[in-house]
Amino acid sequence: MPSILERPALVLNRSWQPVQVTSVQKALVLLARDAARVVDPESFQLYNWDDWAVRPASKDEPAIRGVMLRLRAPEIVSLSRYERTPDIRIAFSKRSVFRRDRLTCQYCGRQPGREELTLDHVLPKSKGGATSWENCVSACGACNRRKADRTPEQAGMRLRRSPSRPTWKPLSNHRGSLASWAPFLGAARAPLAMVS
Ligand SMILES: [Zn+2]
Structure with a gap:
């Protein structure tokens, strides 16, 4: 079973349009850098790191357990700034x-x-x-x-296609979609990326 940090998290831009799927880990990095806010899937309320950290996870909720804190795993974050893609581009390897x-x-x-x-x-x-x-x-x-x-x-060999930086992958191909994303996916205009 993948760890909670590898679970998918939906990234919305400032207009709340989905732009990417990332991991919980990267979503938390965005949150810690103040580059994103967590969107509560029920109330749509926004939380910054400090607010989110003091909201304890309920027993049945996925959570990251640290020595000092028990952090709820965000399922949706919205970017605080206008950049379409923060520096969570796919690293070359x-x-x-x-x-x-x-x-x-x-x-x-x-x-x-x-x-x-x-x-x-x-x-x-x-x-x-x-x-x-x-x-x-x-x-x-x-x-x-x-x-x-x-x-x-x-x-005398032919490439099947010319290589390029990975392109955005439609979210519909992404099997890890969460139920809480549904209200946002209807508004999807641009294709989305699975960043891992
Ligand atoms: Zn070959």
């Missing part, structure tokens, strides 16, 4: 590239499993290729060995 590519080799389309998947620099590092969302793709071991230190063109 091999793991997040694999996730973006759905564990699929971007050359042959196979899904060899996480252990056999490698990170391929489309323009090889030796030719100045950057380690970036735009220049890195998931490749199976066989394709990576075949491509070697060449560009896809030189190797």
